[in-house]
Amino acid sequence: MQELVLTRPGSILETDSPREIARARVLREFETLLAECGPLAFRVAQGVLRNAADAEDVAQEALLRAYQKFDRLRDPARFRAWLVRITFRMALDRWRSRKRRELRETEWALPDLRPAPPTTEEVASANAFQLRLEKAMAALPEKSRLVLLLAAIEGHTLAEVSEILAVPIGTVKSRLFFARKQLAEKLR
Amino acid sequence: MNCGQCQQEMVESLAAGQQFLSSEAGDHVQSCARCAEYFQTQRELFRSIDAGLHSLVNQPIPPSFLPGVRMRLAEQPSLAANARWHWHITAVGATALLAICIGYASRKPVLHLSSPPKVVSSQRAFNDSPALPIQSAAPSPALLHTKSNAHRSSSAPRPMEPEVIVSAEERQAFVRFLADSPEPTDVAVLARAIHERGEDPVEIGLLQIKTLEVKPLDETASE
Numbered sequence: 001m002q003e004l005v006l007t008r009p010g011s012i013l014e015t016d017s018p019r020e021i022a023r024a025r026v027l028r029e030f031e032t033l034l035a036e037c038g039p040l041a042f043r044v045a046q047g048v049l050r051n052a053a054d055a056e057d058v059a060q061e062a063l064l065r066a067y068q069k070f071d072r073l074r075d076p077a078r079f080r081a082w083l084v085r086i087t088f089r090m091a092l093d094r095w096r097s098r099k100r101r102e103l104r105e106t107e108w109a110l111p112d113l114r115p116a117p118p119t120t121e122e123v124a125s126a127n128a129f130q131l132r133l134e135k136a137m138a139a140l141p142e143k144s145r146l147v148l149l150l151a152a153i154e155g156h157t158l159a160e161v162s163e164i165l166a167v168p169i170g171t172v173k174s175r176l177f178f179a180r181k182q183l184a185e186k187l188r
Numbered sequence: 189m190n191c192g193q194c195q196q197e198m199v200e201s202l203a204a205g206q207q208f209l210s211s212e213a214g215d216h217v218q219s220c221a222r223c224a225e226y227f228q229t230q231r232e233l234f235r236s237i238d239a240g241l242h243s244l245v246n247q248p249i250p251p252s253f254l255p256g257v258r259m260r261l262a263e264q265p266s267l268a269a270n271a272r273w274h275w276h277i278t279a280v281g282a283t284a285l286l287a288i289c290i291g292y293a294s295r296k297p298v299l300h301l302s303s304p305p306k307v308v309s310s311q312r313a314f315n316d317s318p319a320l321p322i323q324s325a326a327p328s329p330a331l332l333h334t335k336s337n338a339h340r341s342s343s344a345p346r347p348m349e350p351e352v353i354v355s356a357e358e359r360q361a362f363v364r365f366l367a368d369s370p371e372p373t374d375v376a377v378l379a380r381a382i383h384e385r386g387e388d389p390v391e392i393g394l395l396q397i398k399t400l401e402v403k404p405l406d407e408t409a410s411e
Binding site: 027038043044173 | 199200202203204205230233234236237238240241242243244245246247249250252253254256257258260261264
C-alpha cells in the first residue's frame with residue numbers, strides 16, 4: 001500500500017525565511033568562487049609551508065575565514081586577491097609557529113636524537129637542492145616571496161599577478177627580478 | 189667589456205627572465221672561455237630555481253581539499269545569524285553606553301527640594317550693605333548645594349535650608365544681578381568648594397531662585 005503526499009510547488013520557498021534564502025544565495029555565490037579559487041589558496045599555502053597536509057589545513061581555514069567575512073567584500077572581482085592575502089598571511093603565521101616549535105624541540109632534544117648532518121650524496125642530489133631552495137625562499141622578504149610563488153603557479157601571467165597583488169606590473173617585474181637575483185646569490 | 193661587467197650582465201639578464209645576452213656581452217662570451225662557462229653555470233642555476241619553484245607550488249591538489257572545505261562550510265552558522273549576533277552585541281553596547289551617558293548627564297551635585305533659598309554673604313561683607321530680599325511666586329525650588337556650603341550649613345539654625353555662599357568681593361555684583369533678573373530666575377551656578385587642604389573639582393548646577401534673602405553668615409570655624 002502506497003501513501004501519496006501532495007505538495008504545492010514553491011511551498012518550501014514560501015516557508016523559508018528571507019534570512020535562509022539570503023544565506024543560500026551567498027553560499028551558492030561562494031561555492032562558485034571556491035571551485036575557482038580554492039586550488040590557488042592551496043598552492044599559496046603549499047608554497048609557504050612546503051607540506052601538503054599543513055597547506056590543506058591552512059587553505060581550508062583561509063577559505064572559511066573568507067566565507068565568514070564574505071559580506072564585507074564589496075567587489076567580488078577582488079575575491080582572488082583577497083583570498084591570496086588571507087591565505088598567505090595565515091600560512092606565514094603557521095610557518096612561524098612551526099619554526100618556533102621546531103626550535104624548542106631541537107633545543108630540548110638530546111644530541112643523539114637530532115637529525116644527522118646531510119651526507120655528500122644527499123647534498124649532491126636534487127632533493128638537497130630543493131631543500132636549499134626552500135630555505136633560501138624562506139629568507140626572502142614577504143613581498144618578494146609572494147611574487148615568486150604567484151608567478152610560479154601554473155598559468156599565472158605577470159599581469160594576473162599584478163592584478164592579484166593590486167600593484168603595477170612594473171612593480172611585479174622589479175620584485176621578481178630582485179627576488180630571483182637574491183635566490184641565485186644564496187644558492188650559488 | 190671586461191669579465192666582471194659581462195658576468196654581472198649575465199646574472200641580471202637571467203634574473204629578469206631573459207635567456208640571451210646583449211650583442212656586446214655575447215661577443216665577450218664567444219671570446220672568453222671562462223665567461224662562457226660561467227654563463228652556462230648561471231643559466232643552469234636559474235633553470236633549477238624555476239623548476240624548484242614550479243614543483244613547489246604546482247603540486248596536485250589533494251582530493252580531500254574541496255570536500256573538506258564544503259563540509260566545514262556546512263558546519264558554519266549562517267552569515268545572517270552572524271550578522272544578527274553582531275547586531276545584538278552592538279545594540280546592547282549602544283544601550284549600555286546611552287544609559288551611562290544619560291546617568292552621567294542627569295547626575296547633579298547634591299540637590300535639595302526644600303524651602304526658599306537665601307543668599308548668605310560673609311560677616312565682613314554683610315556689614316557693608318543691608319540685606320536685600322527678593323521674593324518669588326514659585327514654591328519649592330531646587331538649589332545647588334556644594335560640599336562647602338553643606339559643611340557650613342551644618343552649623344546654621346536651619347540646617348536643611350539651602351544656601352548659596354557668595355564671597356565678599358562678589359556679593360554686591362551678585363545682589364545686583366539677582367535684583368535685575370526676571371522671576372523666576374534660573375541661574376547656572378559654577379561652584380568651587382574650597383577646603384583647607386585644597387580645591388575640590390568645579391561643579392556646575394542649575395540654581396532656580398524663587399525667594400532671596402540676604403543675611404549675615406553665622407559665625408563658624410570655617411568662616
